[in-house]
Amino acid sequence: MGFQSHHHHNFSAPRLQSNCLLKSGFSSTKKIHQFNQSRALKVKSAMRQQEDEVRIPHVLTVAGSDSGAGAGIQADLKACAARGVYCSTVITAVTAQNTVGVQGVNVVPEDFVSEQLRSVLSDMRPDVVKTGMLPTTGIVKVICQSLEEFPVRALVVDPVMVSTSGDTLAGPSILASFREELLPMADIVTPNLKEASALLGGVPLESLADMRSAAKSIHDFGPKHVLVKGGDLPASLDAVDILYDGKDFFEFHCSRIITPNTHGTGCSLASSIAAELAKGSSVVSAVKVAKRYIESALDYSKDIFIGNGRQGPLDHHLKLKNYAHGLCRQRLFDPGNLFLYAVTDSRMNQKWSRSITDAVKAAIEGGATIVQLREKEADTLDFLESAKACLKICRQHGVPLLINDRIDVALACDADGVHVGQSDMPARVARVLLGPDKIIGVSCKTPEQAQQAWVDGADYIGCGGVYPTSTKENNLTIGLDGLEAVCLASKLPVVAIGGIGISNAHSVMELQVPNLKGVAVVSALFDRESVLTETQKLHKVLLKSSTEVR
């Protein structure tokens, strides 16, 4: 996305205003009880604020529910979650809706909209309020009153009138309320071409010049900023949005993404702008970042298929495609995968003139139950390309693929996990970066390290060097005794490593020590002429050991 500003302005972040204290407008006993509870919570929260409290950016969305979850409240929740802010919700209408259209609308009574607003605003102190579908003038009034009573840092108004499918969500009677009541309070209003035209009494908007003059005229209604979205301009033109702050115009250009999955784009953009404002951004940066996010989401979601209608939803979290074609490891880590753990070595494969993909394929065909790419010499680009190719092979065979040391490469190719040592990125940091589903293994030589690996959220331990090895320089040999001590202390499954091969794998496994699940091997598989044959032989030895152990 290109961003052009005609004049640059330094927008200071909106100032935090303290929210008014809860006013006693409650009548029933239940409500008095709630009021007392709320006071108690306020005392508690004042006490909490003296400690190390983390302030979480918070957007309140006031919008309609979309049962298809492409737009409305559901899109707002997803966009805010994807952009890393908390999102609370006030529902103005419940729609029966899917990718075909809107089949029904049930408007929430004004006083219940008001009650939801009071519940959230009086207690949770959202930074920013974003409005979407406001089906009645009464609801607009209630919002304005609530915001006067409980001011927030910024108000984002998405003047929703018609759904993507062309169904009416708010009739023309709402226009006067927008113009006279809500827009004067708004920090930014985000009409598309149709909405901008409706706000201006139906003027045709067909060019950038028209958009600029519409932005100016809408600004006269009172919002601090107007973003006129040009996505509906003729397809021959670039997708350009115009932002006007009352003085200067800012143009946001982005490539036109050809996709049927645009349902909810407007709601998601407005929520993303609200999310950035809640984090403290200026309006210009908020629009810029939000547009970049929506552009990536549109591009990522362009070939997902949900529903049979003309306009499908976005994938806000850029994750759904992972599940297509069985490309995702959908089960929990199985310690049984540590049984025959093949660890690659770029030098050995080069020495034997084989590609890494051939090496991995042969190891899997020979019986490897997990593969780790340990490519110490590879450039990042080569490593990433090899990792992608190996991942494809591993997924075809249902064998997990881990990356040694390089969390960045694991993330970039969506590998099943990583293996880290004591001087690599700490497992607890890797866990934050990789999320809860990925496999993390940690090298441990002592019971203390094993305990720490468990605390840090690792899934398994690699324990060695059991025997001397020439594959890893200056490696401390801990012997079978060291291995046994770690296994006994460990709360995690363990794979033994270091100098292990066909001749001694049985001695390792016959320790019969709890948690020991298998052996990890480099040279005994890859510094040999036939990876397939050597893996098959090792597999046989391990199978024999495991039957004897039983």
Ligand SMILES: Cc1ncc(COP(=O)(O)OP(=O)(O)O)c(N)n1
């Ligand atoms: C299964 C397994 N165990 C241990 C290691 C060694 O990791 P580390 O200590 O980080 O050393 P390098 O392999 O990075 O040289 C491993 N790779 N795999």
Ligand SMILES: Cc1nc(C(=O)O)sc1CCOP(=O)(O)O
């Ligand atoms: C990568 C690695 N880690 C070790 C540890 O002790 O943590 S030993 C080792 C090398 C294992 O290679 P080979 O199977 O050729 O001995």
Ligand SMILES: [Mg+2]
């Ligand atoms: Mg390492």
